[in-house]
Amino acid sequence: MKRVSLGWVCRQGGCLGLAVFMGVGLYGVFHFFFVPPPQPRVTLYIGNTTALFPFLGDGERDAGSPMQVGEIQPNCGLxxxxxxxxxxxxxxxxxxxxDRPRVCVSGKYIIEKDINKGGRGINIVLVDAxxxxxxxxxxxxxxxxxxxxxERxxxxxxxxxxxxxxxxxxEASRNLSPAARNLLADLGSSQIQxxxxxxxxxxxxxxGAKGFSPYEDLKASKGGLWSPVNERFCVAQQCKGRHEAIADPRQPE
Known part of the structure; x- marks a missing residue:
């Protein structure tokens, strides 16, 4: 029986290892240059980073100016x-x-303290439906x-x-004019007055929706203290107004 030397085995193992190493390397080079990367399922925006939001094109409304994105919270906590x-x-x-005001839309906080100047008064986010x-x-x-x-x-x-x-x-009521209240009422508020x-x-x-907003609440202060609004809900892409609510009378401008 022919005896196989240890040196021969090592040489053969070394050649095999080198071949495997070169094969893996060539595959990696091919994959890097010719195989497109997988598309991510979710695009996350780094907190406190200013970026155009959303991206332009394909019929999307132009954001007009950079917006900041704060905390990322899937499903806005729902x-x-x-x-x-x-x-x-x-x-x-x-x-x-x-404290701080907070507005989350589609998993991204668009209004927070130091995010898009969120703060005292009325904070508004417009959503491309x-x-x-x-x-x-x-x-x-x-x-x-x-x-x-x-108003403008x-x-x-x-x-x-x-x-x-x-x-x-x-506090948002002190200089909220009758004209501004009426414009918000025209958008569907039954309680802003x-x-x-x-x-x-x-x-x-x-x-453009007819009727009163199905998503609205007003909480009066208690002894000059705040009664916070804290609501999470799903909003329809096409809102349908309520018709049973009775709005407060419009104010003379």
């Missing part, structure tokens, strides 16, 4: 995934002036300033089919 043609929303009005993505975030300090910019915004920048997510923080000192209010509505 336990159940929203049905088709719905998207998750979380609105929080804060429990004191040292077609893509169910936030495209505009603004804050109007109707405590320290007047309602001129808010509601008249000129909110277009048909825009979904409007609005929530107050701290009742907003008073340190009252907390939110509404989600769609421009």
């Amino acid at each position: 336990e159940e995934v929203c049905p088709d043609h719905h998207f998750p929303v979380h609105v929080y009005s804060g429990k004191s002036k040292d 077609r893509r169910m993505k936030a495209v505009v975030a603004r804050r109007f300090d109707t405590y320290a300033g007047d309602s001129t910019e808010l 915004f509601l008249k000129q920048e909110v277009v048909d089919r825009d979904i409007v997510v609005a929530v107050t923080f701290d 009742n907003l008073q000192f340190r009252g907390q209010w939110f509404m989600v509505s769609q421009k």
Whole structure:
């Protein structure tokens, strides 16, 4: 029987290892240059990073200017995934002036403290109904300033089919003009006329929808203290207004 030397075995093993190493390397080079990477199932935005949101093209509404994205929270904290043609929303009005307002749309916080200037007054996010993505975030300090910019915004920048997510923080009633209240009522609010000192209010509505918003609440302050709004819900891509609510009378402008 022919005896196989240890040196021969080592040489053969070394050649085999080298062949495997070269094969794996060549496969890696081929895969890197010629195989497209798998598409991610979810695109995450790094917190506190300014980026155009959403991307332009394919009929999406232009965001117009960079927006910041804060915390990423899948489904905005809802336990159940929203049905088709719905998207998750979380609105929080804060429990004191040292707290922060929060608005989450489709898993991304668009309004927070130091995110898109969220703060005192009325915070508004516009959502492109077609893509169910936030495209505009603004804050109007109707405590320290007047309602001129808010009125202009509601008249000129909110277009048909825009979904409007609005929530107050701290104090928003002091300089909220009758004209601004009436414009918000035209968007579907049945309760904005009742907003008073340190009252907390939110509404989600769609421009062009008939009737009153199905997503709205107003909480009066208690002894000058805040009664925070803190709601999570699914919003329909095409909102249907309620007709049973009775709105407060419009105010003379």
